[in-house]
Amino acid sequence: MSALWLAVVFWLAAWALNVWLAGSRVSKSGPGRALVPLIFGVTVLVLWEGIVRGLGVEGVILPAPSVIAAKIAVEMPTLWQDFVQTILKGAIPGFLIGAGAAFLTAVAIDRSPFLQRGLLPVGNFVAALPIVGLAPILVMWFGFDWQSKAAVVVVMVFFPMLVNIVAGLQASERMQRDLMATWGASYLQTLVKLRLPAAMPFIFNGLKIASTLALIGAIVAEFFGSPVYGMGFRISTEVGRLGLDMVWATIAVAALAGSAFYGLITLIERGVTFWHPSQRH
Amino acid sequence: MVSQGRPVIEAKGVNLVFQTADGPVQALKDVNLTISQGDFVSFIGPSGCGKTTFLRAIAALEHPTGGTLTVNGMSPDEARRKRAYGYVFQAAGLYPWRTIAGNIRLPLEIMGFSRAEQDERTDRVLELVELKGFGKKFPWQLSGGMQQRASIARALAFDADILLMDEPFGALDEIVRDRLNEELLKLWARTGKTIGFVTHSIPEAVYLSTKIVVMSPRPGRITDVIDSPLPKQRPLDIRDSREFIEIAHRVREGLRAGHHDE
Numbered sequence: 340m341s342a343l344w345l346a347v348v349f350w351l352a353a354w355a356l357n358v359w360l361a362g363s364r365v366s367k368s369g370p371g372r373a374l375v376p377l378i379f380g381v382t383v384l385v386l387w388e389g390i391v392r393g394l395g396v397e398g399v400i401l402p403a404p405s406v407i408a409a410k411i412a413v414e415m416p417t418l419w420q421d422f423v424q425t426i427l428k429g430a431i432p433g434f435l436i437g438a439g440a441a442f443l444t445a446v447a448i449d450r451s452p453f454l455q456r457g458l459l460p461v462g463n464f465v466a467a468l469p470i471v472g473l474a475p476i477l478v479m480w481f482g483f484d485w486q487s488k489a490a491v492v493v494v495m496v497f498f499p500m501l502v503n504i505v506a507g508l509q510a511s512e513r514m515q516r517d518l519m520a521t522w523g524a525s526y527l528q529t530l531v532k533l534r535l536p537a538a539m540p541f542i543f544n545g546l547k548i549a550s551t552l553a554l555i556g557a558i559v560a561e562f563f564g565s566p567v568y569g570m571g572f573r574i575s576t577e578v579g580r581l582g583l584d585m586v587w588a589t590i591a592v593a594a595l596a597g598s599a600f601y602g603l604i605t606l607i608e609r610g611v612t613f614w615h616p617s618q619r620h
Numbered sequence: 621m622v623s624q625g626r627p628v629i630e631a632k633g634v635n636l637v638f639q640t641a642d643g644p645v646q647a648l649k650d651v652n653l654t655i656s657q658g659d660f661v662s663f664i665g666p667s668g669c670g671k672t673t674f675l676r677a678i679a680a681l682e683h684p685t686g687g688t689l690t691v692n693g694m695s696p697d698e699a700r701r702k703r704a705y706g707y708v709f710q711a712a713g714l715y716p717w718r719t720i721a722g723n724i725r726l727p728l729e730i731m732g733f734s735r736a737e738q739d740e741r742t743d744r745v746l747e748l749v750e751l752k753g754f755g756k757k758f759p760w761q762l763s764g765g766m767q768q769r770a771s772i773a774r775a776l777a778f779d780a781d782i783l784l785m786d787e788p789f790g791a792l793d794e795i796v797r798d799r800l801n802e803e804l805l806k807l808w809a810r811t812g813k814t815i816g817f818v819t820h821s822i823p824e825a826v827y828l829s830t831k832i833v834v835m836s837p838r839p840g841r842i843t844d845v846i847d848s849p850l851p852k853q854r855p856l857d858i859r860d861s862r863e864f865i866e867i868a869h870r871v872r873e874g875l876r877a878g879h880h881d882e
Binding site (some may be wrong): 512514515517518519520521522523524528532533536537539612613614615619 | 679680681700701702703705706707709711713715716717726727729730731758760778
């Protein structure tokens with residue numbers, strides 16, 4: 340039981356420290372701002388460790404963070420192979436192809452009101468299809484390897500990207516478009532110099548939503564057939580063998596990869612849309 | 621400078637009807653007007669009198685449904701493609717992702733000026749509107765008056781002979797507006813451009829113009845055209861002179877007369 344009490348004492352101390360930090364001048368500086376969530380994260384881990392040890396929780400129900408960390412260290416080569424298969428080969432190419440296709444479709448829709456009426460409902464229809472129905476079909480079409488996972492990701496990412504880009508292309512003000520007209524600008528010039536920059540805040544919203552969808556799609560698609568590696572494969576087989584520590588280790592990798600992906604997009608967004616009121620500091 | 625007095629904009633019997641959800645709206649009815657090279661023409665009238673619509677029609681942003689309208693002897697669309705005019709809107713409409721210099725360079729990029737010429741022209745017009753040294757700022761870092769000056773610089777950068785301005789100082793306070801009016805007159809004297817200027821301020825119209833076009837609404841039409849006898853050199857205190865007050869009076873009468881026939 341002492342582990343539990345230690346954890347609770349640590350929690351209260353960290354809580355007090357964070358309250359003090361949040362109110363002090365330290366939290367105004369760059370590294371200081373990162374300190375508060377960092378302490379919070381560590382506190383969660385310590386509490387988790389203390390509760391699992393103190394109450395003797397079964398490893399199948401909830402392994403302690405230290406056990407998961409040890410598993411990650413031991414199984415590093417396997418986890419890396421899974422990561423390459425699912426994230427680098429499935430999620431990221433699918434994300435890029437889906438976003439790129441959505442972009443081209445959005446421009447086509449923009450040029451033709453006929454397509455706007457025809458393609459948006461079709462896109463909406465495809466987006467409404469449940470992934471658990473779609474994934475097995477795509478696995479049949481594209482095989483067990485990463486190509487079918489990328490295809491699932493393309494389908495998942497396409498519609499939210501399309502909707503955001505179409506909305507973004509309409510975001511420029513009428514006066515700004517009139518200005519382009521008075522200068523005799525062509526469609527392409529207006530697109531590149533006005534409407535795409537104006538669409539960027541929308542496009543980045545779409546990319547952020549799509550980044551999490553890509554991860555989910557790539558992992559879940561592996562439940563319906565995959566080679567003997569990949570994060571989705573690992574989760575489904577280890578659950579069957581009650582190897583919950585490995586499941587948690589894979590989840591940890593997925594969470595890290597997802598956060599890194601999202602963070603990267605946010606960083607690029609800050610650089611590209613620095614002019615938008617939401618980004619000005 | 622080309623021969624002073626050559627007609628630049630000619631409208632003969634121009635009609636413009638908008639189709640709206642509530643049925644057709646006659647925005648312009650039988651508008652006849654000739655604007656000559658070097659004129660400073662103000663369009664004044666209450667909202668709905670078609671002054672902005674007429675300016676937009678000159679710029680080919682609206683298309684007349686009847687009559688003929690020519691700019692430099694061409695249709696407004698052709699004139700637009702030949703980059704015959706610069707247009708200044710009520711709001712500055714600067715692109716927030718471009719610096720002030722970048723905004724001024726934008727029409728030059730579109731028109732295919734060389735990089736060296738873009739820089740040279742940008743510097744020149746920045747100086748002309750007294751924004752030298754602000755080229756690297758972003759629009760949202762400047763005051764409203766400075767933004768509007770930047771938008772005028774942008775319209776001047778490609779050196780079109782005609783400058784069309786739609787209530788460019790309408791959103792600014794009186795003091796800033798007085799200064800910009802004074803600067804605009806100086807700029808007009810220096811460049812000899814033909815200027816079309818929409819306003820709803822009587823003193824502004826009288827102070828700036830060589831020709832004042834009084835318009836009235838429903839349907840939008842011209843009720844009076846006043847050729848100003850004021851000299852080209854106009855200090856701000858000319859507004860206290862007798863001629864000035866007389867012209868302002870005539871404009872006010874014209875506006876009131878337009879109101880009576882409703």
